[in-house]
Amino acid sequence: MAAFVGFATTLLSLFLFQFLLGVHSATFTIVNQCSYTVWPGILSSAGTAQLSTTGFALQPGESNALSVPTAWSGRLWGRTLCSQDSTGKFACVTGDCGSSTLECAGSGAAPPATLAEFTLNGAGGLDFYDVSLVDGYNLPMTVEPQGGTPGVGNCTVTGCRVDLNGNCPTDLKVMSAGDGQEGVACKSACEAFGDPQYCCSGAYATPDTCKPSTYSQFFKSACPRAYSYAYDDGTSTFTCASADYLITFCPTGSSTSLIKSGNGKYPVAVDITGAADHVISSGKLIMVTLLMAVWRFWQQVL
Numbered sequence: 001m002a003a004f005v006g007f008a009t010t011l012l013s014l015f016l017f018q019f020l021l022g023v024h025s026a027t028f029t030i031v032n033q034c035s036y037t038v039w040p041g042i043l044s045s046a047g048t049a050q051l052s053t054t055g056f057a058l059q060p061g062e063s064n065a066l067s068v069p070t071a072w073s074g075r076l077w078g079r080t081l082c083s084q085d086s087t088g089k090f091a092c093v094t095g096d097c098g099s100s101t102l103e104c105a106g107s108g109a110a111p112p113a114t115l116a117e118f119t120l121n122g123a124g125g126l127d128f129y130d131v132s133l134v135d136g137y138n139l140p141m142t143v144e145p146q147g148g149t150p151g152v153g154n155c156t157v158t159g160c161r162v163d164l165n166g167n168c169p170t171d172l173k174v175m176s177a178g179d180g181q182e183g184v185a186c187k188s189a190c191e192a193f194g195d196p197q198y199c200c201s202g203a204y205a206t207p208d209t210c211k212p213s214t215y216s217q218f219f220k221s222a223c224p225r226a227y228s229y230a231y232d233d234g235t236s237t238f239t240c241a242s243a244d245y246l247i248t249f250c251p252t253g254s255s256t257s258l259i260k261s262g263n264g265k266y267p268v269a270v271d272i273t274g275a276a277d278h279v280i281s282s283g284k285l286i287m288v289t290l291l292m293a294v295w296r297f298w299q300q301v302l
């Protein structure tokens with residue numbers, strides 16, 4: 001009985017310890033449910049320190065939990081079809097950050113890319129988050145707050161669950177190179193045509209003058225909660241307090257064959273094992289927590 005109480009106390013203190021840690025920083029759990037490898041990239045906003053990692057690989061089914069400091073702001077996206085050439089230069093067909101390495105190290109995504117944007121502990125102590133297609137789209141992604149303060153903010157899942165690479169309008173579509181071409185990304189109208197009307201620039205730089213276009217409406221009808229053009233704030237920005245965030249690539253699994261892996265179209269997909277030490281499955285996390293508890297338990301008993 002005493003042993004059981006000791007065990008329970010240990011478990012409880014362990015949870016309390018982890019809870020207290022959570023007060024100071026949010027956890028971003030990044031999950032790859034795509035059938036292909038995704039290389040997340042992370043960029044902090046100007047004036048905000050870069051996270052301990054700014055780029056890594058996630059194999060299908062893998063996840064990675066990152067601790068994010070209070071008041072962090074920045075963006076996160078998924079790079080696809082990445083490879084390393086014979087000189088060791090790392091590059092991706094979509095979402096490339098131009099760093100030539102696995103880590104983005106202060107560089108952002110080349111459009112088109114689906115972006116998750118965060119401002120943690122912003123105005124009123126709220127976290128602001130959104131998924132943006134303003135710079136185009138390259139893969140399905142959702143952001144789901146977890147454990148936020150109840151009743152504070154419109155703290156719900158946002159993003160784009162739909163695979164738009166196949167049915168992207170022809171003049172926005174980005175095709176893969178080589179044989180057996182397929183859509184790998186979908187440009188914004190601003191990027192495709194550079195028109196101030198689509199870019200909300202020049203004479204169109206205010207919410208009153210920049211209106212949705214048939215192109216932005218294509219994105220909005222497919223992904224109603226995502227930003228489809230620069231002034232889409234009302235329906236696309238969400239708020240939450242003291243939450244953790246689950247960021248999922250291909251939340252419904254993936255329907256298209258973005259990578260027909262091993263068909264030689266792209267050089268061997270890079271499996272950077274250097275990044276593997278901070279890639280952990282939730283199963284392993286539970287195992288480690290349990291093992292720690294059991295170890296502490298035996299220390300008390302013996």
Ligand SMILES: *[C@@H]1O[C@H](CO)[C@@H](O)[C@H](O)[C@H]1NC(C)=O
Nearest residue numbers: 154233234235236237238239
């Ligand atoms: C969520 O709340 C924010 C802040 O109150 C507001 O600006 C935004 O329009 C709301 N978004 C939705 C989709 O209701």
